[in-house]
Amino acid sequence: MPNIDPLTLTGTGVAGVQIPQIGLGTWPHTGQESTDMVAMAIDNGYRHIDTAQKYGNEDAVGKAVRKASVPRDELFVTTKLTNEFFGDAATVRAGIEYSLRETGLDYLDLMLIHWPNPWLKNYVQTCASLAELVDTGLIRAWGVSNFTPEHLQAVAVAGLDIPINQIQVDPLAGQPDYLAANAQHGIIVSAYSPTGRDLTLSDFPALREAAERHGKTEHQIVLRWHVQQGRIAVPRSANAKRQRENLDVFDFELSDAEITAINALDDGSRARLDADEYGH
Numbered sequence: 001m002p003n004i005d006p007l008t009l010t011g012t013g014v015a016g017v018q019i020p021q022i023g024l025g026t027w028p029h030t031g032q033e034s035t036d037m038v039a040m041a042i043d044n045g046y047r048h049i050d051t052a053q054k055y056g057n058e059d060a061v062g063k064a065v066r067k068a069s070v071p072r073d074e075l076f077v078t079t080k081l082t083n084e085f086f087g088d089a090a091t092v093r094a095g096i097e098y099s100l101r102e103t104g105l106d107y108l109d110l111m112l113i114h115w116p117n118p119w120l121k122n123y124v125q126t127c128a129s130l131a132e133l134v135d136t137g138l139i140r141a142w143g144v145s146n147f148t149p150e151h152l153q154a155v156a157v158a159g160l161d162i163p164i165n166q167i168q169v170d171p172l173a174g175q176p177d178y179l180a181a182n183a184q185h186g187i188i189v190s191a192y193s194p195t196g197r198d199l200t201l202s203d204f205p206a207l208r209e210a211a212e213r214h215g216k217t218e219h220q221i222v223l224r225w226h227v228q229q230g231r232i233a234v235p236r237s238a239n240a241k242r243q244r245e246n247l248d249v250f251d252f253e254l255s256d257a258e259i260t261a262i263n264a265l266d267d268g269s270r271a272r273l274d275a276d277e278y279g280h
């Protein structure tokens, strides 16, 4: 049977927090459109929602979470810290409190450092601050996003174990060396833009043929490819049918040959944005 259990986050300050493997991406929707999308997703069975301070939709996402008929402790809310809140524990705490005010929630399940912003020279300190702040109960877990192997190594050298790294992974930008570096550090990868955003997935025989064999769509094949290899994925859809489709990936299993064929689609491309040059 495929594994439909959530994954467990562990790392410095994080003793074991369950995270659902499929979450709803919310960028770039804001306002009422975002609230409606998240409310619809929760009705469709989503229990993990991915937002960020920079998306300008924490308020809209929080509204849907607060109004949901599903109890708060059955929902998992991820948000992401922007660099104005990087630094010592007091500064990072102000960032957490900002997100709590925006969402109107009492706590956040996961706070990620959105981008390392290496030129600020304080992402390692910010990791330490987040790990320390788990004790406050304002966040249940912490992690990073867009960290390259070099950034991961710098955090490891400081003696900190990162629970999760959200990076761009799709069949063309498979980034096997990045996945290997995360695995080496025992870090769970969360894939953003997990279906390639604007890719026409049916163009690729490995995906089309697997979809035909399993009676699934190409999007479901790609999401299954993520979860079967132990990744979180946060596909975004504002459409009810496609939201349900993206969650319905736990009743079939790809063969090793199918996984290998999808891995072979990797064309060596990196994430759209270079974390050593871009950030906020």
Ligand SMILES: NC(=O)c1ccc[n+]([C@@H]2O[C@H](COP(=O)([O-])OP(=O)(O)OC[C@H]3O[C@@H](n4cnc5c(N)ncnc54)[C@H](OP(=O)(O)O)[C@@H]3O)[C@@H](O)[C@H]2O)c1
Binding pocket: 024, 025, 026, 027, 028, 050, 051, 114, 145, 146, 166, 167, 191, 192, 193, 194, 195, 196, 197, 198, 217, 219, 220, 234, 235, 236, 237, 238, 239, 242, 243, 245, 246
């Ligand atoms: N950490 C970071 O720096 C970072 C960066 C980028 C993104 N993210 C997160 O990752 C999330 C997802 O990434 P993304 O939005 O770039 O890309 P994505 O989820 O790979 O693709 C979204 C696009 O796919 C369409 N779609 C979704 N399900 C589909 C299906 N079953 N069949 C056909 N089309 C489908 C959506 O359209 P419809 O809405 O019409 O279905 C939308 O146009 C974002 O929303 C955000 O939360 C994080």
